[in-house]
Amino acid sequence: MDSQPASGPPAGRNRTPNRATRLGDRIVMGIARHWLAIANLALFTFIALPFAAPILMRVGMPRAARVFYTIYLPTCHQLPDRSYFLFGDKAVYTLADLEAAGVLSDTSVLQRRKYIGDETLGYKVAICERDIAIYGSMLIGGLMFAVARKRWRIPRLPIGIYVLFLLPIALDGFSQLFGLRTSNWFLRTVTGALFGLATIWLTYPYVQESMDDIVLTTEARLAQETGQIERPGI
Secondary structure, eight states: OOOOOOOOSOHHHHHHHHHHHHHHHHHHHHHHHSHHHHHHHHHHHHHHGGGHHHHHHHTTOHHHHHHHHHHHGGGOOOOGGGSBEESSSOSBOOHHHHHHHTOOSOOOHHHHHHOOEETTTEEEOSSOHHHHHHHHHHHHHHHHHHHHTTTSOOOOOOHHHHHHHHHHHHHHHHHHHTTSOOOOHHHHHHHHHHHHHHHHHHHHHHHHHHHHHHHHHHHHHHHHHHSSOOOOOO
């Protein structure tokens, strides 16, 4: 009786790891190619959702509104005298304005942050003026980077210059802690915007270089496996 050669493992078992690896490589390469769009979308979502809180209060959905206030509470102090208001007499109120309106039981930080607003004064956005400026400018910086990187190789911002951009927000913030002065919405916006733009300029060129390297190495690995190099996405 003729001996039969031992049968090897099914072909599918050998191909499965390769397929999984290629799928993982394509996912990684997709993220690396489109990381900027992902970052910009994340920033847009993060800065847009806080505006849902006052809108929901306005349309009579306070429970839903408080969900957004609660979600963003760990990220921001939410002090009403440092926040924008919607649907009220003014867009910003000082602490003196709120005291004059009689809406604060006391001026402690814990009590002030609990005040959301009312039909007369309007309802506060779930993050403060400075945070809106920081994240908003980061989004703007990301959009500018998306346009500029198609034409130029954007240089990295030197650390020394970045520190200079940090000085305004540091001085404006720390000087309030010791009661030396009280900032206003304009200074919070300007200093926050400078910080946000500088942070994008500092970090995004590094991220771009890293993502480019990931794309190149992943393309080379896929080329060895499939015999062709995939074209970058548009």
